[in-house]
Amino acid sequence: MKKLFFTPGPSALYFTAEEHIKQALKEQVPSISHRGKDFQKIFASAVENIKVLLNIPDDFHIFFTGSANEIWERLIENCVEHESFHLVNGAFSKRFHQVSHELGRNALALNSPHGTCASIEEILVPETSELIATTQNETSTGVMQPLQDMYTLRSRYPEKLLAVDTVSALPYADIDYTMVDSVYFSVQKGFGLPAGLGVWILNERCIEKANKLRSKGRSTGSYHSISSLLEKAGKNQTPETPNVLGMYLLSKVAADMIEKGITQIRKETEYKAAILYNMLEAHSLLDPFVKEKQHRSKTVIVAETKKTSSEIIGKVAETGMVIGTGYGSFKEDHIRIANFPTHSKEQMEMLVDFLEGLN
Amino acid sequence: MKKLFFTPGPSALYFTAEEHIKQALKEQVPSISHRGKDFQKIFASAVENIKVLLNIPDDFHIFFTGSANEIWERLIENCVEHESFHLVNGAFSKRFHQVSHELGRNALALNSPHGTCASIEEILVPETSELIATTQNETSTGVMQPLQDMYTLRSRYPEKLLAVDTVSALPYADIDYTMVDSVYFSVQKGFGLPAGLGVWILNERCIEKANKLRSKGRSTGSYHSISSLLEKAGKNQTPETPNVLGMYLLSKVAADMIEKGITQIRKETEYKAAILYNMLEAHSLLDPFVKEKQHRSKTVIVAETKKTSSEIIGKVAETGMVIGTGYGSFKEDHIRIANFPTHSKEQMEMLVDFLEGLN
Numbered sequence: 001m002k003k004l005f006f007t008p009g010p011s012a013l014y015f016t017a018e019e020h021i022k023q024a025l026k027e028q029v030p031s032i033s034h035r036g037k038d039f040q041k042i043f044a045s046a047v048e049n050i051k052v053l054l055n056i057p058d059d060f061h062i063f064f065t066g067s068a069n070e071i072w073e074r075l076i077e078n079c080v081e082h083e084s085f086h087l088v089n090g091a092f093s094k095r096f097h098q099v100s101h102e103l104g105r106n107a108l109a110l111n112s113p114h115g116t117c118a119s120i121e122e123i124l125v126p127e128t129s130e131l132i133a134t135t136q137n138e139t140s141t142g143v144m145q146p147l148q149d150m151y152t153l154r155s156r157y158p159e160k161l162l163a164v165d166t167v168s169a170l171p172y173a174d175i176d177y178t179m180v181d182s183v184y185f186s187v188q189k190g191f192g193l194p195a196g197l198g199v200w201i202l203n204e205r206c207i208e209k210a211n212k213l214r215s216k217g218r219s220t221g222s223y224h225s226i227s228s229l230l231e232k233a234g235k236n237q238t239p240e241t242p243n244v245l246g247m248y249l250l251s252k253v254a255a256d257m258i259e260k261g262i263t264q265i266r267k268e269t270e271y272k273a274a275i276l277y278n279m280l281e282a283h284s285l286l287d288p289f290v291k292e293k294q295h296r297s298k299t300v301i302v303a304e305t306k307k308t309s310s311e312i313i314g315k316v317a318e319t320g321m322v323i324g325t326g327y328g329s330f331k332e333d334h335i336r337i338a339n340f341p342t343h344s345k346e347q348m349e350m351l352v353d354f355l356e357g358l359n
Numbered sequence: 360m361k362k363l364f365f366t367p368g369p370s371a372l373y374f375t376a377e378e379h380i381k382q383a384l385k386e387q388v389p390s391i392s393h394r395g396k397d398f399q400k401i402f403a404s405a406v407e408n409i410k411v412l413l414n415i416p417d418d419f420h421i422f423f424t425g426s427a428n429e430i431w432e433r434l435i436e437n438c439v440e441h442e443s444f445h446l447v448n449g450a451f452s453k454r455f456h457q458v459s460h461e462l463g464r465n466a467l468a469l470n471s472p473h474g475t476c477a478s479i480e481e482i483l484v485p486e487t488s489e490l491i492a493t494t495q496n497e498t499s500t501g502v503m504q505p506l507q508d509m510y511t512l513r514s515r516y517p518e519k520l521l522a523v524d525t526v527s528a529l530p531y532a533d534i535d536y537t538m539v540d541s542v543y544f545s546v547q548k549g550f551g552l553p554a555g556l557g558v559w560i561l562n563e564r565c566i567e568k569a570n571k572l573r574s575k576g577r578s579t580g581s582y583h584s585i586s587s588l589l590e591k592a593g594k595n596q597t598p599e600t601p602n603v604l605g606m607y608l609l610s611k612v613a614a615d616m617i618e619k620g621i622t623q624i625r626k627e628t629e630y631k632a633a634i635l636y637n638m639l640e641a642h643s644l645l646d647p648f649v650k651e652k653q654h655r656s657k658t659v660i661v662a663e664t665k666k667t668s669s670e671i672i673g674k675v676a677e678t679g680m681v682i683g684t685g686y687g688s689f690k691e692d693h694i695r696i697a698n699f700p701t702h703s704k705e706q707m708e709m710l711v712d713f714l715e716g717l718n
Contacts (some may be wrong), residue, residue: 003390005390031371108513196425196556196604219463222461223432224429244554246602326428330614
């Protein structure tokens with residue numbers, strides 16, 4: 001029997017993904033040339049469908065990379081000459097901060113205790129910082145920074161670039177793209193696709209910054225520099241032979257989500273999050289890790305456990321359902337549950353019912 | 360009806376690949392955690408099978424990237440402080456040279472006219488160059504630099520690192536890995552897999568060089584620096600969530616090739632190359648582009664065409680077979696034919712027979 005994955009990424013495949021993979025094999029998608037018309041159609045369709053689904057303005061660009069980790073690196077290389085400023089509220093925002101340091105930049109951080117995020121009042125970004133790196137949804141601890149905070153930062157620091165990590169938040173997060181400069185995700189989370197593809201959404205201000213760095217003689221990388229990605233994207237192509245199958249699947253699943261309706265997807269996500277948090281709050285063994293309700297992620301729900309997480313995960317596993325361990329040092333103290341579009345209301349109710357009965 | 364792809368990459372899927380994809384879906388490979396035991400088994404099995412198939416010594420490391428383009432960048436970032444030296448004999452070796460330049464290194468090149476490669480006598484590498492970048496099989500023009508040339512360079516310049524681009528040559532190329540430092544390929548060519556995965560084979564000398572750069576305070580990149588890749592590979596993991604499905608397929612197809620026997624694969628490759636070149640030499644419309652027989656690729660066969668290539672490609676397409684155009688400025692003047700392990704003798708004979716009849 002197949003397992004039902006509620007792990008926070010890789011997660012369950014989107015329920016239509018397997019059929020699209022089989023169709024791609026029938027159409028011989030893996031064998032087509034990445035310099036030919038069939039590929040250009042896939043590229044254009046992936047870009048178009050993501051833009052429609054997420055309501056991204058026309059003047060934004062969409063680039064494809066190998067992972068979201070890669071986008072961290074490309075953002076620093078192309079958009080930061082000297083200094084970046086990072087809101088660090090978990091393992092992944094911390095890793096982005098480290099990437100900037102490893103690339104020789106002055107990487108500043110405002111660290112928040114685990115399970116919390118910085119309040120907008122305490123965020124003071126130095127004049128010298130060129131980029132504010134925020135994490136909308138911290139996959140490691142289930143902390144969600146409200147989008148309104150990002151917009152406030154953008155208004156307060158209009159000359160800086162604002163990057164938003166939405167790796168495990170999209171397509172749920174309803175972002176006003178006119179108030180941010182760069183947003184990115186990877187496909188093995190909310191889009192329910194096989195890993196190996198990062199999606200980088202960015203505006204002209206990022207392009208201008210990269211051009212400025214180049215005009216100063218700074219290296220912005222090579223095949224995946226913004227200028228190289230932009231030049232090829234203008235022809236619906238990528239610099240390298242990319243993960244063509246992944247791009248095909250993304251375009252198809254985004255189309256399925258458009259058909260279902262993003263409003264419906266968001267409503268269902270909120271319903272499923274609500275029943276999860278209600279169950280956790282009433283539970284004798286489980287507690288929401290994030291105490292501040294407005295900072296609780298809707299898509300990655302993390303609970304502290306009074307027994308070891310492996311005991312709880314083991315019991316859940318007997319039913320064929322798979323939930324995640326805590327991240328890093330929280331491995332045995334937390335469970336993590338993904339609430340992605342592929343997880344139906346019925347599936348989530350089944351998980352909630354089962355967890356409710358544990359004691 | 361399915362087409363039969365003889366294009367030089369992406370090419371036809373290896374004949375077992377589709378079944379492995381279906382099996383991966385049954386086993387829910389796209390949903391497993393990249394930090395769990397099931398993934399570690401896939402990683403270890405991919406590394407083990409590639410090492411056995413290609414006869415790679417135990418003390419070499421194998422890393423996974425998004426593409427071979429990425430490996431160009433990582434090689435320069437990690438193994439070149441000031442200067443690289445490139446044997447340029449086509450579009451891809453030229454692009455690697457450009458990558459080094461874009462990353463701010465002093466990138467030197469010995470350029471050979473299209474369709475030729477440098478003779479070993481004319482290759483003089485300056486004392487200041489740290490890395491010699493060679494291309495064993497230039498996918499754009501079908502020129503093959505003999506492996507003996509690489510070994511001679513290694514003996515002549517023992518203190519320099521020697522990198523060999525085998526993107527479209529493996530698994531055919533029978534390399535003596537003790538005479539090279541770094542070899543790399545991408546899976547959508549000879550291994551017949553969906554694109555989106557680069558494989559980087561390297562020895563301790565590359566690791567030492569990267570450590571030396573780091574100890575000098577040079578950035579060697581971030582998540583895909585050699586030190587980051589090495590640390591994770593020690594645990595059979597990758598720094599990022601990788602193309603797990605691609606790695607699974609690579610391990611399976613490499614196992615199939617081991618079972619078939621690499622000697623058999625090489626013999627068949629040589630037989631198919633021989634009937635192709637014999638046909639081209641006798642043809643009134645087609646001529647091998649590479650005149651020097653010992654420099655003719657066995658895996659990417661390129662022919663000059665007396666009619667436009669699109670006319671010939673169009674006639675071939677009527678039979679359901681797909682061959683490649685010329686690369687870049689040679690688009691209309693060349694055809695390119697992949698001769699990879701998935702192409703059976705019977706399929707190649709069918710293509711040769713059809714081309715023979717064209718006039």
